[in-house]
Amino acid sequence: MNLIExxxxxxxxxxxxxxxxxxxxxxxxxxxxxMNGYWGYRLLEDFTVVHRQRLIQLLNLEDTIKFPSYSTSRCILKTLDFHPLRCSALPKKTVQQIICGGNDYLIGLKENQPTLYKMAHASTTAGYPTIVRHECRSDSFSSSAAPV
Known part of the structure; x- marks a missing residue:
């Protein structure tokens, strides 16, 4: 799985x-x-200016590409339907691939699973972080959580 794809x-x-x-x-x-701290429409445009050459190299873009303006980012963020993009809509196998990828991630919880939601809510409001360790194997998926 690849973010661009x-x-x-x-x-x-x-x-x-x-x-x-x-x-x-x-x-x-x-x-x-x-992800790099450029919060805001004009700051997103600044991001493309500051990192132009590196973005062109990493994404194999034409040197003459014109990156989107702040108003393009604004328009897309205001009109995009985010519902299909929610992580909770991902199948279990896809979530497993994200977790086993070795990177940081965030998965949203809905309140329709009261026991899981209560546990997560209690953990995050108790004032201590939670470390989650995962064993990622091709045949199974398990995790364990422990407070720090």
Whole structure:
């Protein structure tokens, strides 16, 4: 599983004349900018200016590419339907791949599972962090949590 491939699967809902930039690219730049502390529409545009050459190299883009303006990011964030993108909608196997990838991650919980929700809520409001260790094997998936 690859983030770019997953973003490319998102259907572009914009009118054909409003597609100056590929939707996956705009979403990727928003995510990368936010992960690097560029919060805000104009700051996201600054992110593409500051990191232009590195982004072009990493993403194999044309040197002449024009990155999205702040108004493009704003328009997409205001009109995108985030419901299909929620992590809770991912199948268990996909969540397992994310966790076993060895990176940091965040998975949202809904209140429709009261026992799990109460446990997570109590853990996060108690004032101590929780360390979660996972054993990732190809045949099974298990985890254990312990307070620090």
């Amino acid at each position: 997953e973003l490319q699967k998102i259907p572009d809902y914009r009118h054909i004349r409003g597609r100056t930039h590929e939707l996956w690219l705009v979403l990727l730049l928003i995510l990368l900018g936010a």
